Amino acid sequence: MNHRTHRRVAAAALIATAITAATACGPAGTDAGAKNTAGASPSPAKPKDAFDGLTGTQISDKAKTALQGVTSLRLTGDAPDDSGGTLIMDIAMDTKGSCRATITQPTGGVIQLIKNRGTIVMKGDEKFWRTSLASGEKELTAKQTDAFLELVKGRWMKVDKKTSKAMIRKDMCDLSTLSDELKQDSGSTMSRGADITRAGQSLAVIYDRDGDEVSTVHVAKTGKPYPVEIINTGGTDAGTIKLSEFDKPVDATLPPADQILDTNKLRR
Structure with a gap:
């Protein structure tokens, strides 16, 4: 996956809610109140609408502000890949630099990532x-491929700094970076x-x-006004992103040392 894809995967959910322009349709639908007639039982009072009278842009501003205050969240869904396929993702991240991600590529291959502050480990399936x-640039023989697959089977690899920069953008697994981008984004109407x-849930x-x-964008009307689902249709960025587990701890526990492959063995 390249940088552009990473940005779609991680940043789309936050940046899509950064809307600041000011014009929109008013609330859809009105309730016609009927006067009680003699002997009629009064209808139960409806709970107050937290967004009563607000435009779409005003609701989006509330969602943007709510997201800027979260310490962690989980992002699941799908997004287009530059190859024309679809990525399926499950990413939990927090503002402390912790992240756990599982991404299924268009080919069906699955990669898992754990980022614990400055340390990143990854594990791919066959x-x-x-x-x-x-x-890859270097063509391997069938024997070399089988030997490599046997070496990495079921094991994690620690990713060095150089490789991590090529593999994963900082904003993919860093909620603080995404929040900063959200503040700067001008958005649309x-x-x-x-x-x-x-x-x-209303x-x-x-x-x-x-x-x-x-x-x-679907925004929660009860509790904090978090955006809980973003659906893009038409164009080249079609996909659905769901956000959940706001402010819940991210399990970024690194695997035991004996399950992490010494990458020096791969250079021999």
Whole structure:
């Protein structure tokens, strides 16, 4: 995966909510209140709408502010890869530099990453390694490939600084960096659609349309106004991102030393 893909995977969920322009549709739908007739039982009072009277842009601003205050979150979903395929991701990150990620590539190969402050370890399955070796600059024989696969099977590799810069952008697994980008992003105009209820949670629906491309964001109406789902349709960035586990600890425990491969063996 290249830098551009990393940015889509990690930054899209945060930057898509950084909307600051000021025009939108008003709240969708109104409730016509009927007067009680004699003997009629009064209808139970509806809970106050936290976003009553707010435009899509104003709701987006609230979501942006809420995200800037989180100490950790989990991001799951899919995003397009530059090859034309789709990446499936599950990334948990915090502001302390901890991260745990599982990414399935378009080829079906799976790579796992753990970042614990300055240390990064990775583990790929057989399909990931076979694809990586086949696309490498140095062509390996079948015997060399089998020997390598046997060496890395079920084991983690510690990634040195040079390799980590090539593999993973800082903002992919660093919530603080993403939050800084979120503050600087100018965004675009959001409109408000009809609210929805999903899994018992009431959500405001805001969206941005640019030609055939539509970015829809679902924002929690109860508790803090976190964006919980971002759906991009049309264009080249189609995909769905879900955000959850806000402010929950990220398990970035490194594997035992005997499960981490000494990369010096790979250079022999």
